[in-house]
Amino acid sequence: MSLPHAILTALLERPSSGLELARRFDRSIGYFWSATHQQIYRELGRLERSGCIRALASQRPARGRKKEYEVLPAGRAELTGWVSGREDPKPVRDALLLRMRAAAVVGTDGLPDELRRHLALHERQLADYADIEARDFSGRPGTAAETTPERTEAPTEADRLRHLVLRAGMDLERLWVDWLTEALREISAAPAGPDGA
Amino acid sequence: MSLPHAILTALLERPSSGLELARRFDRSIGYFWSATHQQIYRELGRLERSGCIRALASQRPARGRKKEYEVLPAGRAELTGWVSGREDPKPVRDALLLRMRAAAVVGTDGLPDELRRHLALHERQLADYADIEARDFSGRPGTAAETTPERTEAPTEADRLRHLVLRAGMDLERLWVDWLTEALREISAAPAGPDGA
DNA sequence: ACACTTTGTGCACCTGGTTGCACAAAGTGT
DNA sequence: ACACTTTGTGCAACCAGGTGCACAAAGTGT
Numbered sequence: 001m002s003l004p005h006a007i008l009t010a011l012l013e014r015p016s017s018g019l020e021l022a023r024r025f026d027r028s029i030g031y032f033w034s035a036t037h038q039q040i041y042r043e044l045g046r047l048e049r050s051g052c053i054r055a056l057a058s059q060r061p062a063r064g065r066k067k068e069y070e071v072l073p074a075g076r077a078e079l080t081g082w083v084s085g086r087e088d089p090k091p092v093r094d095a096l097l098l099r100m101r102a103a104a105v106v107g108t109d110g111l112p113d114e115l116r117r118h119l120a121l122h123e124r125q126l127a128d129y130a131d132i133e134a135r136d137f138s139g140r141p142g143t144a145a146e147t148t149p150e151r152t153e154a155p156t157e158a159d160r161l162r163h164l165v166l167r168a169g170m171d172l173e174r175l176w177v178d179w180l181t182e183a184l185r186e187i188s189a190a191p192a193g194p195d196g197a
Numbered sequence: 198m199s200l201p202h203a204i205l206t207a208l209l210e211r212p213s214s215g216l217e218l219a220r221r222f223d224r225s226i227g228y229f230w231s232a233t234h235q236q237i238y239r240e241l242g243r244l245e246r247s248g249c250i251r252a253l254a255s256q257r258p259a260r261g262r263k264k265e266y267e268v269l270p271a272g273r274a275e276l277t278g279w280v281s282g283r284e285d286p287k288p289v290r291d292a293l294l295l296r297m298r299a300a301a302v303v304g305t306d307g308l309p310d311e312l313r314r315h316l317a318l319h320e321r322q323l324a325d326y327a328d329i330e331a332r333d334f335s336g337r338p339g340t341a342a343e344t345t346p347e348r349t350e351a352p353t354e355a356d357r358l359r360h361l362v363l364r365a366g367m368d369l370e371r372l373w374v375d376w377l378t379e380a381l382r383e384i385s386a387a388p389a390g391p392d393g394a
Numbered sequence: 395a396c397a398c399t400t401t402g403t404g405c406a407c408c409t410g411g412t413t414g415c416a417c418a419a420a421g422t423g424t
Numbered sequence: 425a426c427a428c429t430t431t432g433t434g435c436a437a438c439c440a441g442g443t444g445c446a447c448a449a450a451g452t453g454t
Contacts, residue, residue, distance in 0.1 A: 002292045003440080009299040019402050032294035039441065041404055065449070066402060076303060083296050084307025089315055090292075092369060095199045097229035097362050099280050102206040104358035106273060110281025118286055161301035164383055165294050168376050172289060175372055179365050186361055200410080216432050236411065238434055262419070263432065 003043050004052070006033045008071055008079045011053060015070040018044055031129070031169045044069060052078055100183065108187050115187075119180040126173035129166060137163045200240050201249070203230045205268055205276045208250060212267040215241055228326070228366045241266060249275055297380065305384050312384075316377040323370035326363060334360045 010016065010024055021044075022037035035043075047053045052075030056068040071079075096118060103111050137159070155163070207213065207221055218241075219234035232240075244250045249272030253265040268276075293315060300308050334356070352360070 001440080002290075002295055005299060006295055009295070009302055012302045017402075018404090022402095029298075030288065032289050032291050032298070034288045034290060036442065037402090038404075038443080041402095045404085079299055080303045080306070083300050083303060083305075084311065086311065086314070087292055087296075089318060089373075091227065091231045092229050092366060093199075093231060094229050094365075095284055096286065097365055098199055098203055098206070099284075100358055100362050101226075101229070102202060102276055103280050104355040104362075105206055105209045106277045106280060108280075108354075108358070109277070114281065114283065117283070121286060157305075158301040160383055161297055161305070164376075164380055165297050165301075167379075168291075168294055169289060171372050171376060175368050176286070179361075179368060182364075183361055186357055198410085214432075215434090233412070234432090235413085235434075238432095242434085 002033060003035055003039060004047055005079055005082050006035065007040065007043055007047065008052065008075050011069055011071045012076065012079070015056065015068050017066050017068045019066075028132075032165060047075065050074075112184060112187055115180050115184050119177060119184070122173050122176040122180065126170060126177060129170045129173065133163070133166055133170070137166070199230060200232055200236060201244055202276055202279050203232065204237065204240055204244065205249065205272050208266055208268045209273065209276070212253065212265050214263050214265045216263075225329075229362060244272065248272075309381060309384055312377050312381050316374060316381070319370050319373040319377065323367060323374060326367045326370065330360070330363055330367070334363070 006025075006029060007021065010021055010029055016024065018037065018041045021040050022035075025033070025035050025040065044053070048055065048069070052072060053069045054072050056070055099111070099114075137155070203222075203226060204218065207218055207226055213221065215234060215238050218237050219232075222230070222232050222237065241250070245252065245266070248269060250266045250268050253267055296308070296311075334352070
């Protein structure tokens with residue numbers, strides 16, 4: 001049950017219409033919670049019905065008419081509660097790891113190509129994040145490489161938290177890049193064949 | 198569509214009944230793909246109907262009667278194809294990162310406790326993996342700390358792949374431990390308050 | 395006036411995972 | 425003989441996310 005909270009967060013940062021939200025999900029928010037525009041509209045409807053958000057009365061509602069939403073006190077309260085609440089981390093569920101495990105049984109034929117493909121994808125994603133970091137967080141240290149110590153302005157608490165989240169994304173991509181590299185070396189060391197030795 | 202493949206893999210490693218599979222999912226398989234026993238039974242039914250697996254004729258089927266399955270050639274072929282096929286990595290979707298981002302907007306009240314709780318959970322999981330590694334892979338190097346170079350036997354290819362998968366799990370847990378530690382330091386540096394500065 | 399594209403909203407359906415519960419056989423204690 | 429627990433199988437309902445498609449208004453070119 002995270003999508004409504006993702007939307008509330010986005011709406012608190014800036015009141016938006018459904019399509020604007022969808023675009024923001026494709027960018028900054030999407031790197032830790034993705035959603036399609038259909039999901040977003042559906043959820044906006046629910047949030048409005050439950051009194052968490054309200055449509056700004058810019059134009060009277062009609063099918064193809066833009067509709068902007070803002071968060072109501074109830075919505076903010078809901079979000080505040082959710083942030084501090086308890087919710088266990090969900091167990092890992094990764095298809096690639098599963099495929100690797102399956103390859104231990106049926107052989108690694110064709111796997112290396114797929115691993116290389118994933119490697120390229122993760123390298124690309126990492127590079128994109130690095131760009132975002134350079135743009136939005138002016139290359140401050142964090143986990144990243146060091147740049148010239150040209151701090152323009154002391155970052156706000158909110159900035160530091162957002163940077164932290166981005167860094168988690170970068171760390172994850174780096175993890176996969178490293179792991180895939182290691183996996184490719186491991187596999188090429190002893191080519192393949194159904195089941196080991 | 199990974200659960201059927203997870204089951205095929207498990208069944209190839211050793212023919213089992215539904216409950217045995219469920220138990221194995223709670224242990225080794227569960228660290229990258231979890232499933233409840235209900236899911237497993239449902240999927241076993243589908244796999245049998247589609248000719249990928251077959252029930253061993255130990256007893257004639259009845260409601261409370263144990264039923265063991267083995268993989269048929271069609272099932273092995275299906276799995277082999279899946280291993281080498283294309284399947285993009287799914288975008289990250291992590292509720293904790295989302296909550297952190299929300300905290301940047303509504304404040305970090307109550308968050309540190311939750312972060313500490315997650316930290317403990319991940320440390321625990323990492324320790325469990327380390328135990329498994331020591332038991333099943335006799336503490337060979339990998340990403341882990343070095344032990345005495347007492348290689349008992351050269352590992353098979355299958356062993357090395359399974360170890361690789363386990364190491365990915367360990368790397369992930371380590372990532373969260375490190376990130377949570379950093380996050381806690383970052384937050385305690387400037388206590389809280391709704392929105393930054 | 396007309397077709398075409400872009401921006402914007404939304405429904406209907408499907409799928410995979412989760413929860414709750416029920417049913418059946420076999421073993422265990424009294 | 426009886427109740428109780430353990431082992432084992434399974435259905436039904438639900439829920440969140442994903443896909444496909446439709447509809448509406450406004451702008452753009454000819």
